[in-house]
Amino acid sequence: MSFDVFRDVAKPIVSGFGITARRLKADKVTVQYPEERREQFPRTRWRHVLTRYDSGLERCIGCSLCAGACPAKCIYVEAAENTDEARFSPGERYSHRYEINMLRCIFCGYCQDACPTGAIVLRQDFELANYEREDFIYTKEMLLEPIR
């Protein structure tokens, strides 16, 4: 087969521009991240949050059920006892230390499933990049929802 400049070079280029030209009229799908963000699905499972009751008390009771359910074994919970002077959660027990190792987390959501009080939930913040490995240990202070 012989080489034909028109058939093999010019025609594909022109038809290529044709596709582009047709697309120009359609709606754009790319977003200008980070200035623009796409809306997320309501059940997206990303960064964890430790929620509070409306009263401001923590929901977490330090039961370690999330840690028990976690397939990646990346949750560490240390409980302590509430006193009337220092009350963190309703009832007798609260989590004194609560840590998640985000490097190991696979965002399966089992922790949320296991939690008897709905304390730990996976929300939509997915921007978890960081520079130091240590920074991926999310402490209770980082995870806890601010008091509204």
Next chain:
Amino acid sequence: MAAAVSTETVNITVNDIELVVPKGELVVEAVKRLGLEIPIFCYHPRLKPVGMCRMCLVEVGFKQPDGTVRKMPKPQAGCTLPVSEGMAVYTDTDAVKRDRKGVLEFLLANHPLDCPICDRGGECPLQNNTLAYGPSTSRFVEMKRHLPKAYPLSQYVTLDLERCIQCGRCVRFTEEISGDSQLAFRFRGASMQPSTFQLTDFESKFSGNVIEICPVGALTSAKYRFRARPWDLQTSPGICTVTPCGTNIWFDHRSGKFVRVNGRTNEGVNEEWTCDRTKFGHDFYNAADRLATPFRRDGEAFNAASWSEASQAVLAAFADGGEGVAVLVSPTLSNESLFMTQRLVRDTFKTNNIDFRPSGGLAWSERLENKYGLDPVGGTIADLEHAGSILVFGASLADEQPMTFLRVRKAWFSHGARVVVAHEVATEADSFADVVLRYNPGSAAVVAAGLRQLLAKVEGKFTPEHVESVSGVPADKLRAAAASLGENGAVVTTRRLAKPAAEILAVAAHETGRTFLHMGPHANTEGAAALGALPDTLPGGVKAETAGLDTKGILDAAAAGKLKALWLVGVDAFSLGDRDLVSRALENVETLVVTDYRPTESAEYASWLLPLALPAEQDGTYTSSERRVQHMGAILQAPGEARAQWQVAQELAARSGAAPVFSTSEVRSLIDSVAPDYASLTMAKVIDGGELLPRRGQSPHDLEKLAQTLGGL
């Protein structure tokens, strides 16, 4: 405790499978022979069955002559029903399943179900049985009862009344096993509550056990409260080193930190129990001031140093020190550590100045085995269970030898042994003693001599009347005690008892064919004595050619400025007595080396402070007070650069030319080469339940020497 099981057997069927079992065995136990299980709450194999919870309901029938089975109209409690000929037991018919659901539904109606915050959650029989046999949903929508939560029964035990299922295990434990009868049920029916009688503290030396046998989270440990959940913990088999019994424990730890102790079954030692010293006395593993590196004193301050500097300094002060140096070791160190230390002292320091005993202590020729050829520990804890009579002399067993105490009590409670207690003060054992002999302080030997005279039926001046005049023990009480002790049995005493009394008892026991137990006070007293941590005894019990100084001698010499260097290994010298003498001794030695896991009072005087690894942080074996050698592996990591004492001793020896030793098993072969008792042990057995050192066997000689002792009274 199952009902008396005879050797007679009966034929029964379980779920139509034929089975031959001993007559009188309980149905719950019999089905285990088939690998089946009947769910239970109140039944406990070591307690009398009471049938309080009804969890164990099964259908029971009897074979009729025509081969059919006629079932009893109502389900039966498997934990109170002994098997009999022709019995047919059904453990998983629809009716049984319905009954179990019903029982659990009732229990749960009154149960708070706060599993997420309950310390029992994850290892809770109520959770397990509910999951396996219970209803999956609740029909109970009404308000639950509310009762006090986290009520402190004692400093160790917390009671959550809402969770109690009124099984009575705790109450029965204090009545049947520990014998302090501290707990009882108040009120009746649904309002029944376990508590102490007058709502006083739950005072018991064995209170920790009720936490473990409570089938729910009603009784929990105040020390473990909210510390961890069972699935957070790693558990390893260990040995208690704070009591002399060699209690087998589960050592639970989390992220390299000790968390709690549970009893581990060893029928020969502790069955499954622990004493409170064992259960709650291991917190020192987490001491905030654990030493993690060697420290050198520079003026007033201690500065961290390296092991290499420390070893050089210790060697410079001690090597070839002869009479001018001495070492005091703790009898809670492992066999390996004690052996390597004494070897270092003898071979490198060239001295016999080593001792583990707090004060005094008997010279080689004064010890029972050498003076009379009598075995100081001639029986085991388990032997006591079947001794017809037991004399407990001069010891508060529940404090000093808790597991021996439980066995003596069991001998009385389950096998009707007659117990005679002789002591200066009231002890727990008085409560079940046939006869209690309360003698005046200092008159133990006379009472022992009086008892010997009655038991061995010999003549002498220690007539009951003479004993009464000296000791204040009424003459007829002494006669009653001798009568109660009968012809054979066991004599139990501890090393705390002063020398002449123990000697008289040992001879008396020999003369009347009784087992004699002279039990030591620490986790490895026996090992320290057998492996040469003594000034006049080499490993294997061989007499040293020249005796070194004992503890008292060492302190005196140090105080007089005659010691150049002193090394305290795991010992706080201030615990050895006379504070004045000790502080003078510590001030007057040039080089004081203190090896310990945390800075003790003696450490303030130290030139060098060396960090010690604790028993669970190293591999080692221990010889308990009944001369059972048991093994504990390294469960935790020692903090920082803390080392086991055998390692320190071997490094010093190696630095001065000895062949290096790399592992505890190498140390054990060294021990075997000089201590024949230890050579006869098999490591597999030592690891699995422990192995008893061979009895020396009685080879009595010179028994007439006793006359001299008696004459001196």
